[in-house]
Amino acid sequence: MSRTGLLRALADLAARPHAGSAAVAEALELPRPPTAGEHADLFDFQVYPYASVHLGAEGMLGGDARDRVAGFLRALDVTPPPEPDHLVVLLHAYADLTDLAASGAPRADHARRVLLHEHLGSWVGRFLARVVELGADPLRTWAHLTVRALADELAVCGPPPGPPAALRDAEPLPEPEDATAADWTQGLLTPVRSGLVLARADLARAAHELGLGTRVGERAFVLRALLDQDARAVLGWLAREAVRQADDLGPVAATGGEPTARWWRERLGHTATMIDRRLGAGAGPSGAESGAESGAEEDR
Amino acid sequence: MDADLDRLAERVDAARTATEARGETFYEGPSRSQLAMFPPKERWDDWVELDSKAWPKRVEKRFMLVPTTCFNCESACGLLAYVDKDTLQVRKFEGNPESPGSRGRNCAKGPAVHNQITDPDRILHPMKRVGERGAGGWERIGWDEALDELALRIRRAIEDERQNEVMYHVGRPGEDGFTERVLAAWGVDGHNSHTNVCSSGGRTGFQFWTGIDRPSPDHANARTILLISSHLETGHYFNPHAQRIIEAKHNGAKLIVMDVRLSNTATHATEWVAPYPGSEPAILLSIARELIVNGEYDRDYVRRWWNWKQYLTEQHPDRPATFETFEEVLRDLYADYTFAYASQESGVSEAQIRAVHAAVAEAGNRLAVHSWRSAAAGNEGGWQVSRTLFLLSALMGAIAVPGGTYPNAWNKFVARPIHLPHHPAAWNELTYPLEYPIAQNELSFLLPHFVEEGRGLIDVYFTRVYNPVWTNPDGFSWIEMLTDHKKVGLHVALTPTWNETAYFADLVLPMGLSSERHDITSYEQYDAQWLSFRQPVLRAARERLGETITDTRQVNPGEVWEENEFWIDLSWRIDPDGSLGIRQYFESKAEPGTKLGVDEYYGWMFEHSVPGLKEKAAEEGLTALEYMRRYGSYEIRRGIGPLHETPVPAEEHATDRRVDEYGRVYSRDPEPPKENFAPTGAPDPDHEGRRAVGVEVDGEVLRGFPTPSGLLEFYSRTLVDWGWGEHAIPTYIKSHIHPEHLEAGQVPLISTFRLVTQIHTRSANSKWLDELSHTNPLWIHPVQAADVGVVTGDLVRVETELGHFVVKAWVTEGIRPGVVACSHHMGRWRLTGHEQAHRLNTTTVALHNDGSKWSMSPEQSHGAFESSDPDTSRIWWTDVGVHQNMTFGVHPDPVSGMHCWHQAVRVVKAQEGDRAGDIFVDTDRSRAVYRQWLEKTRSATVVSPNGERRPRWLIRPLKPTSDAFRIGGPVGRRTDDAPVSG
Incomplete structure (x- = not known):
């Protein structure tokens, strides 16, 4: 059973709500979609769904932490979007690589493991834990669900051999x-x-x-x-x-x-x-x- | 594994399949993931920021955020005004994220609106001339005095049936149709646009293809973007288009820019193609030829949508009217346009032309194209630039599909207003003269010559956000006209700021800027239809605080007004008792007999004429007007798609249906109610009066294009019928500056380019923009500079057919050798001795006149001055450029009517005593040049196929009645020099 549709749907709810958010939330059995205000309050003012904020040496958007993700995407011949380290981008990239791996594309399976271990698993658990604590109801449920989905992916890919590079090197x-x-x-x-x-x-x-x-x-x-x-x-x-x-x-x-x-x-x-x-x-x-x-x- | 997740994954996949089966998007992907850069709209009533001026102290400021729409260029980008809640002053402008076109982003001109509203030299009160016109004497008057004088004069003109002696000459409209309807209500065919010095060449080429005169390229989804000149993308629709071009580039699109200069857009190009100016059609036709010869075009699209059958039948009657025959003919038609020929004409290497061809061919139907000014506005026959460019789109089937180019009227929405007056009953021959029967727009820039020739007088002349003395070619002829009271009875300048034309006005009436007026706008910037609202932000802010505002002057600075209320009030004074039939169009519907207010005008429109807006507003418990006052923009629908493929319902062609030999379907069934009033061609009924309802394609009646045939008109029967049969298909017309037409030592001067951070006259009152861009040196290639013997900073004399101007040289490899260029955005001036003037970015000049000989000499260079704004004492630059347009003769293209801006000039070293900014012109030469170009025309009196002045189906802002279309029909003005009655 492919989970990539599920992962993309979870990604969708980390982006700003749109007209189709209700359908996505319903499919995920969330109580309701988050409102624009709930989304902005949490993701613009409390916790930030970016790898760079969690892994960067300044705790801010951009910088080397973002460049690491961009470089990873470039190595896969993907032009990085303006904010390559956003959770939405990472979840979509992971889903894309999973689909590619399923189709037998060379390097895809390795690439998705690297993405999961280095660029998602290194920080997303901290972020999602805080969402569970601070978010409005639909976003809390979303965070629980995202943890479960990624936990299953980790079970498939296996745990990392050691702490991700971004953590190992951090002062x-x-x-x-x-x-x-x-x-x-x-x-x-x-x-x-x-x-x-x-x-x-x-x-x-x-x-x-x-x-x-x-x-x-x-x-x-x-x-x-x-x-x-x-x-x-x-x-x-x-x-x-x-x-x-x-x-x-x-x-x-x-x-x-x-x-x-x-x-x-x-x-x-x-x-x-x-x-x-x-x-x-x-x-x-x-x-x-x-x-x-x-x-x-x-x-x- | 979590089995419950598998169940959820199945649910998600099923939901996605069901959603996408409905043609909708389930999840939109990562493109929306960027961190919100804007205050959430839930907080727009009370937004807190730290006061930058209080730095390093942390002083909190509370703002109310009120949307409006930028008025600096035509893009109509959304702005958010930050209204200080303590002082109710606007402290800054930033982007409005709710604006679908600009998406919260602005170019430099957006935030600079704050400079404009606080400009220390802005006009705050109505002013009346004292002394001679142009002498600089002014007195402050009240609005009542100004309005009464105007109303009396206009009423008298209407009563005397010389209503077309009232003329409204508009620069940037910045609105969709309000003022045109004012003129229609008065019965005045007095609309005179600037378009023939701007874009009518570009428009003509598109109109003859699609019946719609503007393109709407879907840059973001294109595989190849082909721009003829960078104009639109660096100066006009800069912000909305540029951001989408960059998106496309991120997605791997190729960007091809044809421009003699290394423009901002060209610096981003995959291919910068710098052809000899005017040779662009030769290149485009060579690419078309290659596509045709290689069979790389979309055969089925061409078969379905081109009017090839009409072409074969009428131009090759001896050959079978089959598509295969047409393909053979097509190959022959363009056989001469080889890459070698194109290279020889353009000076561009064959290899580069091949590369462009390859990019076009590989784009398939994801080819987005655009041409606006530059080549189309520079050259005689420039309208064939856009016609040959669109030939590529038409070959590739890249029309109204994602990544292709749409007719603009499909990506624009103009709402029905509360009142729709009839069109005027008399034809204005000063704007649409007989010599130019198929001109795209009014022959505005010839006005001084027409008046000089005695074709008519102007009793009341409004210049509105327009500065013809400075913007148009041949400015001294404008000064001659404007200073002659016999030619122009009363000149009224409606302007927020002093300009070179307002100096020669009788009344100067202060109008509001971007944040001080009401308008609606809608422009083609992607495949959608949206509407934006410009509003006086302090009115909206104070209404949010519970106040009732009934007149925008209550909130605007000084006595600055807005045009909507001005025109309503003036119309009531022209027809106070309603006896002229004018007042009815300016009355309230809710309370008949009372004056229409802007709240009712826009409230009615938003409630009744904008699909979905009322319902969208209701979701938030707002009225439609409240919604627009709060958010400023509304996207009506997106993904418009190929409207020409829409089937026409059977009930629209059920009664007395007739299908002509080329598939045009006519019927007597009534036209369904019109929802969108965006301008399009209006195909004529058949000779028995049936309405054109669609076109039969492969046995199905489809909506088609608003052309006479209903198809894409590769072949224009209109051009044949009106005397220009040799140009009826896309072809190459050698420009007036083609090397064959130049004299020894002459080179082309390109004057049509803009600076990214300026916009004609209107932005000069912005200190930030002036600091960024304040001069216009002559771009000259090092090879040519060496020939002339100049280096950067040296003065050169540029000799035109009327005289010369003196300018600094800028030696750069960013221009094609053998061509020089100078932006038309600079060279603003004020007259010596004038106290009322615009001081930012102007040189103080003296005018000298001796018979037909005029000169302008700088008396005082630009520099710092004391004003209410301390920044004006910090101005560090002195060179503000030269007003080159003064030295250009008028060059009306005989078909499109477009002024062909490119000049054949000689560039020599400045002579002793020459100063930067010196200008010399002989207006006798102006008149000679005018007559020379007039001889190129083919008058309706000779070529009209039906005794009328103009093909009725062509777009025209006001469409006079049938009788007025007739040659010899009413003209609504004195036909002799009889004095005005009363």
Whole structure:
């Protein structure tokens, strides 16, 4: 039984809703299609369905992480679309390669395994776990279903022999003393460095739990504003969050295999330990100790 | 394996099969996956951004996002105005993602609208001339005074039956039909477009093929894109087309650009073909010949859709009227157009022409083509450029299929308005003179010569977003006309900003810019029909806040108005009691006897005339008007496809049906209600009055094309009947600048190209655009520059048939050797001593006149100045180019009426004392050149086959009544110099 139609349908719901989304959602037995607002709220403002955001050294769109995917597609004689690392593109590419492999095309089976291990399984479990947690109902169901579908694909392809290259090469969060406040804060928001996938909603939750005020702005600004108010409390929250997220790596193991899950677990553990160590020493990170300094840097 | 997933996979596959069986798309693939770049529309009422001017402090600004439509070029790209909720000022413009054509993207001219609305020199109040015309004296007056003076004068002209002494001369229309209907309501055949200095050459070639005068290439899905000149794709439909061309390139399409210059588009081309200007048809015909000889064309398409039978019957009556015979004849017709001949004519290598042929041949029917200005607008016979280009599409069957080229009227939607007035009863011979019976558009640029010859006078002359003194050739003849009160009684400039023509007006009335006026627009940019709404964004914003706005002047700056309300008000003043039959077209339907408002006008149209809009709006609990005010655009339908293949329902050809010998089907059944008012040809009824309803193809009655035959007209009987039989099929006419026609030392000057970041007169009041592009040097190849003895920056004199201009040289390999080029976008000026003027990007000049001899000399170069905008004190550039058009004689093509812009010039080193921007012209020479070209014409009085002035089926903005079509019919003006009554 070919699953490629299923994978393409799942991909369709990661793109902006369109007139045909209802039919796709119905076929997938979702309660209803996501609305444009639900889609935008989640994928434009909370978690981002891009490999580069999860695997890039800056935690942002584009860069080397995107180029890796583009290069992979070019090696297959495919002209990369403008955003080659978007989940929609990757799922379609995987489905296309699966069809090609089924038709006996040379290299196709190998290529789809590489795509699954290196470019999908390396990050998509982290992303989907956060969608399950933060998304509206149809998108949560969609994420569960996507994890299941990719888990079955991994079962067919087999687990990767070790962590994907993009993870193996990733630098961890720097020691606070070795970074400016801005860089350290940005590192926390960079999944591949801190292990954390922090959405705006998480920062709002932190503020709520700690009784702090939330400033409106980009995530780095919000996080620095929280640190300015009570660095120790916020750092403690971040350490606990790292532990919490490390407990939710089931989707990573399912879609990327145990070596990949292990890598994320260790990266989160490293971050939690670093923060705890810092707190145990009685201080916050250098940048977090002085709100004035943090703000001053922003103003320079 | 998860068995439940198998079940789901089966469901998905079944759903997909069922959906696709209905011809619909199940899932759309990864092309929609890009991260949303725009504020989600759910948040358009309250969007928060940080104030860039407050940086590095983080100051939040709250905006209301209101859509409108850019007015800077014809593309009608969507804009989103960011209205500051604290101050209710527009802070910036960005793209409107809801706009189907532009898809949220804009070129530089979109955001620059903000410069235009804050231009420190913009006209904010109605102004009336004080002193002599052109002397620069102005006083501020009220709208009532201006309107009353105009209304009195127009009413008197109408009552005296000299209604065609009222003329509306329009540059960029930027709207679909509103003002044409105003003129129709007045009974005035006074529409005068700029099109014969713009695109009528290109249009003519398309119209004689399809009955529709514009092409709509489906670039995004093409395998090969063939552009004759880059004009449309770098300057006109730049943004909507460019993004789709790039999509096609990403998908592996080949892009072929024929242009003497290495234009922006050419830099992206697979093949940049730089032919000798005017030789393009020779190349295209050689490619056609090769396709024919090799049998690489779509035989079945040609058999079904070309009017080959009519051609054989009428031109080869001795041969059997079979398709096989036609194919033989076709091979013979173009036998001389070998690659070697094309190479000899064009200077392009045979190898490159072969490469272009290969790209065309391998495209199959996914061949998208376009030609607009450049070659079609530059050369005598230029209309054959688009006719020979479309020959390739017609051979390949690449018409109205994905990746092919559609007739534009199928990819455009013009909605029925609330009132439809009748067309005028008198013919305007100043716009459609007898010498040009099949001209595509009005002979607008000949107006000064017609008036000079005593063919008529103009009592009220509106120039509207038009600057003929600067834009047209032969500008000094325009100044001579406009300064003569006997020729032009009252000149009214409807313009947002000062320009070279407004300096010679009696009334200058300030009109709104992109975000200050209502219009609807719809353009052919892909295979769909959509409608966009231009609106005064502050009106929409304040209405969202609960205010009631009844007049757009309440929200516009100063007393800037919009045209809709202006024309309605003026029409009421012309006919206050309704006795002239005019007022009825400007009355409310909801409350008869009261003035029609823009809310009712557009509300009615959106509710009643735009399929699906009312229902779409209702899904969000909005009225149709509220929907358009909120989102700005609506895609009515996409995937229009080959409408000519649509079967005609039997009930439309049931009564007294007649099929002519070529398959044209006529009937007396009434025409079904018309939904789309996009302009098309209107095939004549048969000689017994039956309506043309379709065409019989392989035994089936299909809708066909709006041509006389209902088929694609490879052979134009219209051209035969109206005296131009030698050009009835696609052919090559040697241009007036063909080497055979040049004198020793002359070279062609190409003046038709645009700069990507400017748009004629209208964008000069944008500081950002001016900083990007502000001069127009003469492009000259190094070989030629060495001959002349100049290097980049040196001054050269360019000698034309009327005089000369002085310009800086730019030595570049980006142009074909032996040709020079200078963009027509620059060289703006203001007159010395004028306080009211446009200061951005203008040189202050003095005009000198001695009899027929005119000269213009720069008095003060451009530079920084103090104004309400601190940026004007930071202007760092001084060279704003030269106004070369002043030195060009008029070159009306005798068939299309298009001004043939290319000039035969001599380029020499500047003489001592010459300054950049110097111009000299002798208007006696202007008149001689006019007469020389007039001699090429074949007047309707000689060639008309039926005693009429023009073939009725051809497109015309206003179609006068039958009696007016008759040669000698009413002309609606004084036929002598009798004084005006009253």
